Amino acid sequence: MEVFETLSLxxxxxxxxxxxxxxxxxxxxxxxxFGAIPVLSAALAVSLILPFTYTMAPGxxxxxxxxxxxxxxxxxxxxxxxxNIPGTVASMVTCFDGSPMxxxxxxxxxxxxxxxxxxxxxxxxxxxxxxxAPQLAKIALxxxxxxxxxxxxxxxxxxxxxxxxTDPIKGVIxxxxxxxxxxxxxxxITNVQxxxxxxxxxxxxxxxxxxxxxxxxxSEILSQVSNLNKRLELAYKTKKLPLxxxxxxxxxxxxxxxRSTIIGILIGILPGIGQxxxxxxxxDQAKRTSKTPEMFGHGCxxxxxxxxxxxxxxxxxxxxxxxxxGIPGDTVTNILLGGFVVHGLQPGPLLFQAxxxxxxTVFLGYLIANxxxxxxxxxxxxxxxxxxxxxxxxxxxxxxxxxxxxxxTLNNRVFDIWVLFFTGVLGYLLVKxxxxxxxxxxxxxxxxxxxxxxxxxxxxxxxxVFEVFTRPIAVVLFIVAAVxxxxxxxxxxxxxxxxADNAG
Numbered sequence: 001m002e003v004f005e006t007l008s009l010x011x012x013x014x015x016x017x018x019x020x021x022x023x024x025x026x027x028x029x030x031x032x033x034f035g036a037i038p039v040l041s042a043a044l045a046v047s048l049i050l051p052f053t054y055t056m057a058p059g060x061x062x063x064x065x066x067x068x069x070x071x072x073x074x075x076x077x078x079x080x081x082x083x084n085i086p087g088t089v090a091s092m093v094t095c096f097d098g099s100p101m102x103x104x105x106x107x108x109x110x111x112x113x114x115x116x117x118x119x120x121x122x123x124x125x126x127x128x129x130x131x132x133a134p135q136l137a138k139i140a141l142x143x144x145x146x147x148x149x150x151x152x153x154x155x156x157x158x159x160x161x162x163x164x165x166t167d168p169i170k171g172v173i174x175x176x177x178x179x180x181x182x183x184x185x186x187x188x189i190t191n192v193q194x195x196x197x198x199x200x201x202x203x204x205x206x207x208x209x210x211x212x213x214x215x216x217x218x219s220e221i222l223s224q225v226s227n228l229n230k231r232l233e234l235a236y237k238t239k240k241l242p243l244x245x246x247x248x249x250x251x252x253x254x255x256x257x258x259r260s261t262i263i264g265i266l267i268g269i270l271p272g273i274g275q276x277x278x279x280x281x282x283x284d285q286a287k288r289t290s291k292t293p294e295m296f297g298h299g300c301x302x303x304x305x306x307x308x309x310x311x312x313x314x315x316x317x318x319x320x321x322x323x324x325x326g327i328p329g330d331t332v333t334n335i336l337l338g339g340f341v342v343h344g345l346q347p348g349p350l351l352f353q354a355x356x357x358x359x360x361t362v363f364l365g366y367l368i369a370n371x372x373x374x375x376x377x378x379x380x381x382x383x384x385x386x387x388x389x390x391x392x393x394x395x396x397x398x399x400x401x402x403x404x405x406x407x408x409t410l411n412n413r414v415f416d417i418w419v420l421f422f423t424g425v426l427g428y429l430l431v432k433x434x435x436x437x438x439x440x441x442x443x444x445x446x447x448x449x450x451x452x453x454x455x456x457x458x459x460x461x462x463x464x465v466f467e468v469f470t471r472p473i474a475v476v477l478f479i480v481a482a483v484x485x486x487x488x489x490x491x492x493x494x495x496x497x498x499x500a501d502n503a504g
Contacts, residue, residue, distance in 0.1 A: 003134055006352070010360025013059045020060040024365055027067025028372045029380075034068075035075025036384045040220075040395075041088050042072025046335045047217040048399065050342065051209065051406030058343040058358050063365030065339045066319075069332050070122060070369040073275060073315055074377065077114040077308055078384050082107060090275030090311040093283045097296065097303030104299050112245045113301050114308040115377050117253075121261040121309035122370035125316025128265050130363050133352075136324040140349040143325075145457035146468050150477035152450035155271035155327050157481040159442050161488055167434065168488040174435045178443020179450075181206055181423075189455050201415045209338045210407040210419040211444060215437055216335060217403050218424025221396050223431055249301070256286050256302055257309045264310035268317020268329045271442065275311035275330065282310035316366060323347050323359065327446065334441050 014020055027049070034045035045068045053061030076091030081098035094114060101110035143151070160171035184195045185205030196202040260282035267278035286306035287296045296303050318329025319336075326347040328334035340347050345355060352359055377384065403424075407416040427437055461467035468474050 002352075003130060006134065006356045006360040007130070007363060008360070009357040010059075010362075010364040013357050013361045014364060017057060017060055020057075020063050020361070020365075021368075023056065023060050023064040024067040024369060025372050025376075027064040028071035028369050029376060031068035031071025031073075032075035032373065032376060032384060033071075033387050035072040035088050035091075036078040036387050041216075042069060042076075042090070043216040043331050043335060044220055044399070045072050046332055046339075047213040048402045048406060050213070050335065050339050051409050053339065054342050054409070058345060058355075059361035059365075061343055062336075062339055062358065062362055063369075065336055066362060066365045067369040067372070069315060069336065070312075070366065070373050071376075072332070073312055074115075074118045074122070074373050075384065076311075077111070077118065077304075078377075078381075081110045081114065081304075082385065088275075090279065090314075091307070092276055093279035093307040093311075094304055096283065096307070097298070097300045098307075100297070100299035101301070101304065106299065109245075109249055109301070110304055111381065113249060113253075113304050115374060116245050116250060117257055117260075117305045117308040118312040118377075119370050119374040120257050121264055121311075121313035122315060122373070123367060124258075124261045125265050125268070125313040126363070126367040126370060129316040129319050129366065132269075133320050133323050133359075133363075136320060137349040137352040140324050143349075143473070144471070145453040145460065146471045146474040147477065148325075148449055148453040149457055150468075150474040150481065151325065151327065152446040152453070154477045154481040154484070155446050156443060156450075157484040158270055159439050161484040170435050171439050174430065174437075174439030175443035177426075177430075178440040178445075179447040181211065181440075182444045182447030183451065188452060189459075201413075206419060206444075207411070207416060208341060208445070210416045211423045212335050212338055212441060213403050213407060214420040214423030215427040215441055216331065218400070218420060219427030219431060219437070221399055221403075222424060222428040225396075250305075253302065253305050255289075256305050259285060259289075260306045260309035261313040264313025265317035267310075268314035269320050271321060271327050271329060271446075275314045278310040278314045279307040282306040312370075319362070319366065323351060323362070324349060326449070328442065331438055331441070334438075334445060337445060 030049065031042060031045050034040040035042055046065055049068055050065060053064055056064065073088060073090050076086055076088035077094050077098065080086045080091040080094040081102050084095050084099035084102075086092040086095055098110045098114060101107065156175050160168055160175060180195065182205075184202055186193055186203055193203060263282045263285065264275075264278045267281065283296075283303055283306045286302045287293045290296065290300075290302055292300070314330060315332075318333045321327045321329050322333040322337060324347075326337065328337055337347060345351060345358060403420060404417050407420045408414065427440070430437065430440060457468075458465060468478070
């Protein structure tokens with residue numbers, strides 16, 4: 001019954017504030033443009049618009065950001081299929097079969113399949129969000145400092161083990177840098193200043209918004225400077241897409257799309273992993289269960305369906321831990337956390353009690369955004385394709401100016417712009433040296449959860465750390481964290497053993 005009450009409050013807000021539909025539609029369109037152009041991204045789009053939602057009502061502002069999120073992830077399939085360049089990292093796997101289909105003259109079919117799979121994955125994950133999030137919030141109400149400490153450490157361990165599988169050491173270093181940035185300012189327990197270097201502006205710590213915009217937006221712009229004079233040339237063009245894939249095109253894909261959606265939801269719930277991992281896992285499962293695995297990579301429709309259903313399903317899944325526990329499920333929800341802070345809201349179990357109208361609006365906004373996305377991508381496909389030919393050199397200066405303006409308007413202080421540039425350069429250097437930005441940003445977000453709850457738990461136990469063994473949930477989470485930290489080593493040894501056996 002509480003779910004229906006939450007949804008009814010969301011409906012009431014949308015009816016009383018019809019302008020929210022305009023914001024939501026504009027957000028979806030803006031996100032799709034950024035998703036379709038390869039050098040941009042959904043994270044960059046949300047970062048740019050986030051500060052400008054400050055003047056909106058919380059429900060309208062957050063619905064706008066959710067719309068950008070949905071549009072940004074979905075728009076990446078356009079360039080992935082037509083250019084063989086993923087518009088977002090989420091659409092990387094779509095290139096495997098989407099581009100070969102386009103080269104075979106089946107660009108329209110590939111886009112229709114990808115779009116339909118996207119909306120199916122998005123809507124099913126939306127219902128999963130509505131059903132799972134309130135129940136998880138009830139469980140989270142029983143969490144104490146020990147549980148939140150264990151949850152934060154587990155989140156970092158998952159990121160290190162799954163995102164940084166090729167180089168776990170870099171994953172640990174990235175998380176450490178993020179934790180250090182999160183510790184800037186006055187110690188919440190002892191009031192001792194840390195990492196302030198005599199600068200009074202750092203006493204209150206680093207505001208999350210300039211840090212996240214710098215890391216995701218400015219570092220991306222700096223990374224793409226080499227492409228300033230590049231113009232993307234389309235080899236294929238297509239007309240408007242059919243409202244429903246033509247007869248026979250989606251035949252035999254039901255199990256594939258449902259399986260991929262479930263994988264996407266589950267991956268989304270895990271902290272910080274994101275769309276690219278879920279797409280790869282879904283693609284692998286589709287290939288393993290296919291009767292014609294040899295077709296994958298050569299224009300197989302199953303690959304497009306698996307990738308797009310999974311990466312869009314991650315969106316709904318990633319919102320679940322972000323709303324219920326304040327822990328982002330992927331890169332964009334990491335930035336969305338800043339949206340809640342801007343509007344004076346704290347994601348977590350209490351959000352479902354104190355701000356049911358906002359939660360209901362986010363739920364409905366996510367579902368509506370998927371429907372709007374589907375209609376827009378079908379009706380406006382020629383427009384989105386034309387966006388791929390925009391000269392990039394005119395876009396980046398405007399984007400940099402928007403980053404600076406957005407950070408300044410948050411607190412009306414120039415210092416936040418310096419934080420923006422510092423973290424942007426730091427993010428650029430990390431990317432150039434093979435680090436994953438997710439590790440640093442999740443370390444930054446989780447550092448406050450880990451430190452505050454860890455020290456509170458130890459102080460409450462009078463220094464007796466063994467009290468954790470009286471908290472079974474915390475013990476289980478710590479065990480999972482330990483297993484995840486050891487997983488790269490275990491996996492490497494298994495692969496080495498298998499290679500030795502094959503050689504023998």
